[in-house]
Amino acid sequence: MPELPEVETTVLDLRKKVLNRTFLDVWTDFPKMIKLPNSFEQFKREIKGEKIEKIWRRGKNILFDFSGDKTLLIHQKLTGHLLLGYWILDNGYWRPKNPGLLGERINTYIHLLFTLDNGKMLVLSDLRKFAKVELLDKKTLEKELISLGPEPLEKGFTFERFKECLSEKKGRIKQVLMDQKVIAGIGNIYSDEILWQAKIHPFKETKQLRDEEIKKIYDTMREILPKAIGVGGESISDFRRISGEKGGFDSLRKVYRREGEKCSRCGTIIKRLKLDGRSAHFCPMCQV
DNA sequence: TGCAGTGTTGCTTC
DNA sequence: CGAAGCAACACTGC
16 A cells, blocks of 8 residues: 555655656456456557656656656555566466565566566566556646646645645544645555644545644654655555665554554544545554 | 455546 | 435454
């Protein structure tokens, strides 16, 4: 379940390793994963020989720009993993040359594999097959990304702008923070973590928030997300860096999946409640 | 055993 | 128009 910090970690890793590499070939056992162009054969024809000139992120989307007018978009959704290394085709599925860090949960579910011009392979493993892959021209890409809210870490994203974003949306603060149209990149883990640190109850109506509370959420968001990027993302779920390594956010994780444990701030038992079909983890004492 | 839970997005329905 | 519900999928845990 990669959110902004995990996707950013992946992008930073990819930049170091595959920038200026060229795609030589592509394999899949699940063509449905590729939404555009309409056939895998066409996707293959179009991506072969393309050189990766830029790697960037928008919300939870990973983007590879090629020369000319093409961009490869990958959204990992719940269980997608982008990994770089060497694999060998064996009996219809790919085995890692060096099994090392990866468990069966990742190794067994490789559904897309790119061969690069340095011999390395970039694979997309995805247990639940929710991931989305598209090869788009700039116009279509722009149309796809237009519905996303602003990037929370961008320099120009001021407190005033954040306040405006929240004011346009009614509902509970956790829900609103996770709404990609309001602000891009925050999911279940980081909404819980941000609200715990800001001492705001996840069920609090956005309209009821005072200015200083919104400021607290804004400051916390701009602190936690970079901190999570700095340690390479979270590790409670199956997220892995492209090397297979886990992220280091675990020791910083205060509430997410900590139901029944003591709040590190006040000692109260952390609660988990359903909110819009999702789990919200919070401290019932210090989050108001 | 079977069924709810997991968590993201986008489509359908009201 | 908006919100809510559900499907896409597969495995875990009760």
